[in-house]
Amino acid sequence: MSEPYRVWALMTDTAVYLQPAFILQHRKYRETSLIIDVLTRDFGRISLLAKGVRKAKSKTAGLLQPFLPLAISYIGKGELKTLTDVEVMQPFPELKGLGLYCGFYINELIGLFLHKYDPHPEVFAYYEACLSRLSDSSKIEAALRIFELDLMDNIGYGLQLKQAAGNKKPINPSKHYAFNIEQGPIEDENGLFSGKTLQAISARDLTDAHVLAEAKILMRAAIDTHLQGKPLKSRTVIHNMVKHTKNE
Structure with a gap:
């Protein structure tokens, strides 16, 4: 059928x-x-x-x-x-601890970025995959960044990661870039993001800790730009939880 x-x-x-x-x-x-x-x-x-x-x-x-x-x-x-x-439906991994709070974070993103009664079956699949990854504490950060990237791509806010703004040259892994959320990466020797990181983010390869850290900075800037200053309640809760855990 x-x-x-x-x-x-x-x-x-x-x-x-x-x-x-x-x-x-x-x-x-x-x-x-x-x-x-x-x-x-x-x-x-x-x-x-x-x-x-x-x-x-x-x-x-x-x-x-x-x-x-x-x-x-x-x-x-x-x-x-x-x-x-x-x-x-089918059995599903239970979310606990930090993974549970991160689940509420992606719920908040869905609520803020998806209009009601606007079908996004791909986002549903991304959401389901992200929940499955969040059950593994070692994959939480990568799971969140991949979901954020896929969500932004699907709703029309995807980041330009394959070529530099202005000269349209392919991203060079040995160079550094500043990033304009609307235009994309701009070659800058003092830029926050390495070309290697931008290539890895584009490929959804977030196994390297340095790449993962830069991806977090980039996605936070992108999400905050599109939310136009509207705060994310779940982000504050997660920050406080992680801070409390480190102080124990």
Whole structure:
């Protein structure tokens, strides 16, 4: 069955069935319900009303947690749909410690950069892959940088990493570059970024510690530029957690 037909077969004018999804966040609604922000594979970021899930006997509430791969069904024509069913899909690595907090960081990025009801199936795949990597404490930094790069590329904010701005020359691994987020790298002997680093970032090869450190500086500048000064709450939490761990 072709992909477009398969998606069509799992939806009607008012209902969607068994859509792969992850919970991004939720908030209480009235006495017994939740409003949940969900990243779906085929329909993008959506909001759902989960009725009655905070009741003592509800079997659904325990499933509506971030970082669990779910298959959800929902109905409704308005902007706020109503959740009708939820199932947990394949087993998935549990996030703990720093990896858990970094999971909330990528959730915050999704919420800030993806418009509601704007499908990005590639971003869904990047998100799922990133969560899997975050379960390995040795891969957390690389996992975050790769997700940031892929997210920016997919939504139209991708960085120019293959040639220098102005002269259009290919990046030289032995040279250094300053970086303009809008234009790309600019050859500069006092620049923060080595050509080797820019090539490695472009290739998503972040195994070298020095490359990884420069990639963090670059991606923070890129994200902050596009957020136009809007702070990331999760970034502050992660910074405080890492600082506390170092002081123990």
